[in-house]
Amino acid sequence: MDSLLLARLQFAITTVYHFFFVPLTLGLSVIVAVMETLYVRTGREVYKEMAKFWGKLFLINFAMGVVTGIVQEFQFGMNWSAYSRFVGDVFGAPLAIEALLAFFLESTFLGLWIFGWNKLSKRMHAATIWLVALGANVSALWILIANSFMQEPVGFVLRNGRAEMADFFALLLNPNVLVQFPHTVLAGFTTGAFFVIGISAYHLMKKDKVEMFRQSFQIAATLGTMAIILVVLNGHSQTQEMVRSQPMKIAAAEALWETEDPASFSVLTIGDLAQRRDVFAIRLPRLLSLLAYNQLNGKVRGIYDLQAEFETQYGPGNYIPPVAVTYWTFRIMVGAGFVLLGLAFYALFISMGGVFETQPRVLKLFTLAIALPYLANTSGWLMTELGRVPWVVYGLMKIEDAVSPTVSGGAVLTTLIGFTLIYAALMAADIYLLVKYARAGLGSSPAEGEDDEPLPSLVGAQD
Amino acid sequence: MDLKIIWFILIAVLYIGFFVLEGFDFGVGILLPFLGKTDGERRVIINAIGPHWDGNEVWLLTAGGATFAAFPNWYATLFSGFYLPFFLLLLALILRGVAFEFRSKDEDPRWRLTWDWSIFVGSLLSALLLGVAFANLVRGVPIDAEMNYVGGFFNLLNPYALLGGVVTTLVFLMYGAIFLSLKTSGEMMYKARATARRLWMPVVILLLIFLVATYLSTDILARLGVDPGVVPVTGLAAVLLAGYFIRRERDGWAFTMLAITIAFALITMFMILYPRVMISSLNPAWSLTIDNASSSPYTLKVMTIIALIFVPVVLIYQGWSYWVFRQRIENKTEKLVY
Numbered sequence: 001m002d003s004l005l006l007a008r009l010q011f012a013i014t015t016v017y018h019f020f021f022v023p024l025t026l027g028l029s030v031i032v033a034v035m036e037t038l039y040v041r042t043g044r045e046v047y048k049e050m051a052k053f054w055g056k057l058f059l060i061n062f063a064m065g066v067v068t069g070i071v072q073e074f075q076f077g078m079n080w081s082a083y084s085r086f087v088g089d090v091f092g093a094p095l096a097i098e099a100l101l102a103f104f105l106e107s108t109f110l111g112l113w114i115f116g117w118n119k120l121s122k123r124m125h126a127a128t129i130w131l132v133a134l135g136a137n138v139s140a141l142w143i144l145i146a147n148s149f150m151q152e153p154v155g156f157v158l159r160n161g162r163a164e165m166a167d168f169f170a171l172l173l174n175p176n177v178l179v180q181f182p183h184t185v186l187a188g189f190t191t192g193a194f195f196v197i198g199i200s201a202y203h204l205m206k207k208d209k210v211e212m213f214r215q216s217f218q219i220a221a222t223l224g225t226m227a228i229i230l231v232v233l234n235g236h237s238q239t240q241e242m243v244r245s246q247p248m249k250i251a252a253a254e255a256l257w258e259t260e261d262p263a264s265f266s267v268l269t270i271g272d273l274a275q276r277r278d279v280f281a282i283r284l285p286r287l288l289s290l291l292a293y294n295q296l297n298g299k300v301r302g303i304y305d306l307q308a309e310f311e312t313q314y315g316p317g318n319y320i321p322p323v324a325v326t327y328w329t330f331r332i333m334v335g336a337g338f339v340l341l342g343l344a345f346y347a348l349f350i351s352m353g354g355v356f357e358t359q360p361r362v363l364k365l366f367t368l369a370i371a372l373p374y375l376a377n378t379s380g381w382l383m384t385e386l387g388r389v390p391w392v393v394y395g396l397m398k399i400e401d402a403v404s405p406t407v408s409g410g411a412v413l414t415t416l417i418g419f420t421l422i423y424a425a426l427m428a429a430d431i432y433l434l435v436k437y438a439r440a441g442l443g444s445s446p447a448e449g450e451d452d453e454p455l456p457s458l459v460g461a462q463d
Numbered sequence: 464m465d466l467k468i469i470w471f472i473l474i475a476v477l478y479i480g481f482f483v484l485e486g487f488d489f490g491v492g493i494l495l496p497f498l499g500k501t502d503g504e505r506r507v508i509i510n511a512i513g514p515h516w517d518g519n520e521v522w523l524l525t526a527g528g529a530t531f532a533a534f535p536n537w538y539a540t541l542f543s544g545f546y547l548p549f550f551l552l553l554l555a556l557i558l559r560g561v562a563f564e565f566r567s568k569d570e571d572p573r574w575r576l577t578w579d580w581s582i583f584v585g586s587l588l589s590a591l592l593l594g595v596a597f598a599n600l601v602r603g604v605p606i607d608a609e610m611n612y613v614g615g616f617f618n619l620l621n622p623y624a625l626l627g628g629v630v631t632t633l634v635f636l637m638y639g640a641i642f643l644s645l646k647t648s649g650e651m652m653y654k655a656r657a658t659a660r661r662l663w664m665p666v667v668i669l670l671l672i673f674l675v676a677t678y679l680s681t682d683i684l685a686r687l688g689v690d691p692g693v694v695p696v697t698g699l700a701a702v703l704l705a706g707y708f709i710r711r712e713r714d715g716w717a718f719t720m721l722a723i724t725i726a727f728a729l730i731t732m733f734m735i736l737y738p739r740v741m742i743s744s745l746n747p748a749w750s751l752t753i754d755n756a757s758s759s760p761y762t763l764k765v766m767t768i769i770a771l772i773f774v775p776v777v778l779i780y781q782g783w784s785y786w787v788f789r790q791r792i793e794n795k796t797e798k799l800v801y
Contacts, residue, residue, distance in 0.1 A: 059564060060564065060565070060568065062564075063560060063561055063563075063564035063565065064561065066517065066560060067556065067557040067560040067561050068557070070520075070524065070553060070556055070557065070560075071553055071557070073524050073527050073528060074527055074542050074549065074553065076531070076538075076542075077527075077531065077538045077539055077541065077542025077543060078542045078543055078546055078549060078550070079543070081539035081540070081542070081543035081611070082539075084531065084535055084538055084539040085535055085536055085539045085610075087535075088531055088532070088535020088536070088538060088539065088758065089535060089758045089759050089762050090762070091531075092528070092530075092531030092532035092533070092535055092538065092758070092762075093532045093758075093762055093765060093766055095528045095531055095532065096525065096528035096529045096531060096532035096533075096766065097528075097532075097766075097769055098528065099521060099524045099525040099527075099528040099529075100525055100528070100529075100769070100770070100773050100774070100777065101773055103521040103524055103525065104518065104521050104525070104777045104780075104781065105780075107517035107518045107520070107521050108517075108518040108521075108777075108780055108781050108784050109780075109784075110517065111513070111514035111515060111517060111518055111784060112514065112784050112787060114513070114514065114800055115510075115513055115514040115788060115800055116514075116787060119787055119788070120787065159759070160759075162535075164758075164759040164761070164762070165758075165759065165761055165762045165765070166761065168761075168765045404539075404543040404546075405609075405611060406543060406544075406611040406612060406613060407543050407546055411546050411547060411616075414547070414550070415546075415547075415550045418550060418554060419554075422554055422557060422558070426557070426561055429561070429565060433565060433568050433569070436568075436569070437568070
């Protein structure tokens, strides 16, 4: 058994799975916090009802994010011990800080939020969900500081046979953090917004709790439009950062085999990977130079030149990432992003006009669109991580040197199967609950007052 | 003082915090099927730890993160070495965490039973494995000159480690029972108290056996001497006092005493370890120590500043959350969240 391949597969599965839940946590926590704040400000019951309804869905999703996150905290030591020894001096710190600053905050205040409806004042209760939202987003910041070190190592020196931290603030102000953090968090807000828009659309179609779901739709459409505009603008900055710091990744994402000046942008390329050449390509002249440098000219280096350059710099080897995957995941992400941009404007337009109930087909479209942010999030991360191949830390350490030397292929296979099975089972339970609660609305009795349980119909059956 | 020593102490504190806090909610999880016969009773039991278990678990995550940051070699050797036990611990924690959140969200009895069993199995397995892991840590494991663990899975299941697992589980059970007697009322309170009382004698006997086994299996004799000193003795005295307080129905004091026993047992363990962080059973020179496993002085300095600022903040708000939920839980199911 090849433990390297299995360890990579395990990292891919556990991380992609974990990041299936995280973006919704990032966005929905803020949306629920906004709703509860509106309740505190206005005293209107509909906002409280909203906070409880969306809060329930938030909790179901949050639990999955938390438990899959535990694996992430320890996986580096289990499967990537050589990596942990080599970069632990730099990479361990943000992980520890994430736990101390963010995990404690979100878990403690979420407990207070769930159980504190009767025990805390209204304002204090609303404050707890804001602190949960803060914790979730601070968590994203620190883990992206850690990831950015892998993308663009800064603030370190090579000493004692390992990378040692030399400048903590350089780590925090890594140019990659400055583009990746906003991109990820805003993508999370977009995910949360389209989740709320989609489920609200479903209920509006059924003419169920119209007032509450109209308002939810409107809040989400407003936040979602802002978020997706910023995601797209920020994505542009991120591309420019990538051209500067990881030219091979952008070359692969563009299937740009030869260096071009001015460089063209690929709309569609079907390549022959064995021969490393294009079979069929539609390219828009000058557009890639424009994206890379905001001007119509500018050299963007191609895969062949970069490979030759890397061989002189790092010695013989294959420095080309999997081009097809990098190329297509980039296109899926960007494509989904632009569709979402259009949909967000459309959602904003109809929610302003108040014409929801008349257009069931449109509403159905919004429900289906819940899937799009997930597609974009997953593709974006696959592109980011696979585009860095063969490096685990760009220019410093290759993936093949990072794996635990004494963990056998059989052991990795065992855990791979174990995690995959339990994750599959939990996914089924999670989707079952999300669909059930998203469909159920709030039941028939809105006059529950200060009760802890927002779903009285489910509690009534208890002995 | 040397920052490496501070970080050894801080990581010890994080693990102690984790055992002292999550210890009782593991115990409560194991007691669930025994003390909770009806759905209502089970909800009372789970709600007793409901607002806290997640925050308690973060102590483990923080201990893991702090080990990575301050002693990368310790982190790398420990988790790649205790690979399969740790994998099982992760599965147990995943199952249990999801179960708390999911169990009440559907009224189908089979659904609830599944998650209740997940809570039981997840808690039991966690307690057992943590005991096994920590016993192995003080006993020493095969570590080569390259700092890599070279024993297999079954090497970790030696009698001393298994005894450590059983002791940990039993102590957590009693600890959980006392916590329940503190947090519940009426019949549940009496049942929990009776359970704690019944567990006391086996706990004391097993702790004594474990102490003797520790003298036989570890180098405690060379480290602490025949008279191990005030820390382990206080720990043992506290468990005796816990028995006294349970009989007097002073649950708060009994809980405090058992917390002291758990904390002091772990302090003893870290005293045996120091200045090593992982003991090589192959060659003492191959052990990982706070010197050869640690991060650079710069990283330790950065981490120390951050810990000094934020650890007190965390303690304050976590303490506050226990204060908010200080009342006993009434058995009125419509008020129960889980």
